[in-house]
Amino acid sequence: MTPKRVRFLVLSLIGIGLIVVALFGVRAYYAWREVRGQPPPQDVLMEAIPDAADAELIRDWMTIPFIARMYNIPSSEFYEALDIPRRGNEIKSLTQLNSQYFPETPGIVETKVKTVVLQHITPEEPPTEPAP
Amino acid sequence: MSDFLLTQVINYGAPFLGAVVFLGALGVPFPGTFIVIAVGAFCRQGFLPWPTTGMVALTCVVLGDCLSYGMGYYAREPVQRRFGHSDRWHKAQDFFQRWGGMSVFLSRFLITGLAVPVNLISGGGGLTFRRFFFYDLTGEAIWIFGYGGLGYLFGTQWEAVSDFLNNMSGLLLGLVILAIGVWLAFTLWKRNEGSKQQVPDV
Numbered sequence: 001m002t003p004k005r006v007r008f009l010v011l012s013l014i015g016i017g018l019i020v021v022a023l024f025g026v027r028a029y030y031a032w033r034e035v036r037g038q039p040p041p042q043d044v045l046m047e048a049i050p051d052a053a054d055a056e057l058i059r060d061w062m063t064i065p066f067i068a069r070m071y072n073i074p075s076s077e078f079y080e081a082l083d084i085p086r087r088g089n090e091i092k093s094l095t096q097l098n099s100q101y102f103p104e105t106p107g108i109v110e111t112k113v114k115t116v117v118l119q120h121i122t123p124e125e126p127p128t129e130p131a132p
Numbered sequence: 133m134s135d136f137l138l139t140q141v142i143n144y145g146a147p148f149l150g151a152v153v154f155l156g157a158l159g160v161p162f163p164g165t166f167i168v169i170a171v172g173a174f175c176r177q178g179f180l181p182w183p184t185t186g187m188v189a190l191t192c193v194v195l196g197d198c199l200s201y202g203m204g205y206y207a208r209e210p211v212q213r214r215f216g217h218s219d220r221w222h223k224a225q226d227f228f229q230r231w232g233g234m235s236v237f238l239s240r241f242l243i244t245g246l247a248v249p250v251n252l253i254s255g256g257g258g259l260t261f262r263r264f265f266f267y268d269l270t271g272e273a274i275w276i277f278g279y280g281g282l283g284y285l286f287g288t289q290w291e292a293v294s295d296f297l298n299n300m301s302g303l304l305l306g307l308v309i310l311a312i313g314v315w316l317a318f319t320l321w322k323r324n325e326g327s328k329q330q331v332p333d334v
Contacts, residue, residue: 006316006320007320009316010313010316010317010320011313012313013309013310013312013313013316014310014313014314014317015313016309016313017306017307017308017309017310017311017312017313018306018310019306020302020303020305020306020309020310021303021306021307021310022306023302023306024299024300024301024302024303024305024306025303025306027299027302028296028299028300028302028303031292031295031296031298031299032296034292034295034296035289035292035293035296054288057288059135059138060135061134061135061136061138061139062138062139062142063139063142063143066142066179069178069179070177091139091143092139093135093136093139095135096139
């Protein structure tokens with residue numbers, strides 16, 4: 001290898017190294033801030049901590065049976081809310097269900113699923129006593 | 133890609149995870165660390181049994197690494213025919229004999245981007261299979277149970293943790309590249325200084 005090529009290789013390594021360090025350093029810093037800013041870890045099993053469930057934990061890669069088990073809600077309620085059959089849809093993600101059944105309204109499946117979850121985790125208001 | 137893999141992991145569990153880490157060990161660019169952390173969180177939530185899932189993943193990733201080592205092993209002859217006579221090749225081999233075990237170990241969980249090249253170099257004559265297997269198994273156990281354990285520990289926060297760890301891995305890779313560059317620059321500078329001193333003054 002000629003000295004010119006060697007110098008080019010060394011400078012390239014240093015340049016690439018600096019770029020990678022800067023890029024991932026900034027990203028790691030922001031990711032760390034996000035980890036520190038998160039609330040303490042929690043189980044989302046409703047049985048364990050009934051008031052700890054958060055519908056914002058739902059992601060579009062999840063399947064209906066997964067969400068049903070996560071929140072301890074019968075999966076039939078989700079299928080009824082979406083008005084789709086259970087058969088053949090158990091292994092499909094929310095994204096896949098959306099593109100199959102509601103292609104013209106992106107995100108509707110996730111919204112409906114969150115609505116079902118929120119109906120279950122919103123504490124019921126105590127019945128108001130009738131005025132004397 | 134990540135979303136598709138996550139959906140399939142919750143559908144098919146440990147066998148699918150095993151396939152992902154196996155193919156990842158062969159160089160298929162799957163987000164392995166991300167999936168392992170996610171699976172740790174799924175185990176915490178009771179969707180997957182952690183001992184079985186962990187053992188299946190560990191077995192599959194070690195098998196993938198061994199296969200990748202085998203590729204390097206069977207490709208060594210043409211490589212040695214081409215470079216085997218050079219002094220630098222022997223120096224590189226000596227270096228890998230000394231530091232190869234640690235390279236295998238650290239590239240399993242810390243600088244995962246280097247895992248496949250390290251496997252190929254190890255197979256190409258850098259490391260005996262027994263040494264490779266020992267460091268590989270130890271490193272992968274840390275990757276599967278350590279990173280999976282972080283997912284288990286952080287539960288619902290696993291996405292943020294995974295993001296942080298992936299970026300840290302990238303940062304370390306950058307530091308390694310930078311260190312090699314600086315070390316080469318320093319070596320060249322020293323060599324130049326030495327040759328200048330050898331030139332007699334006229």
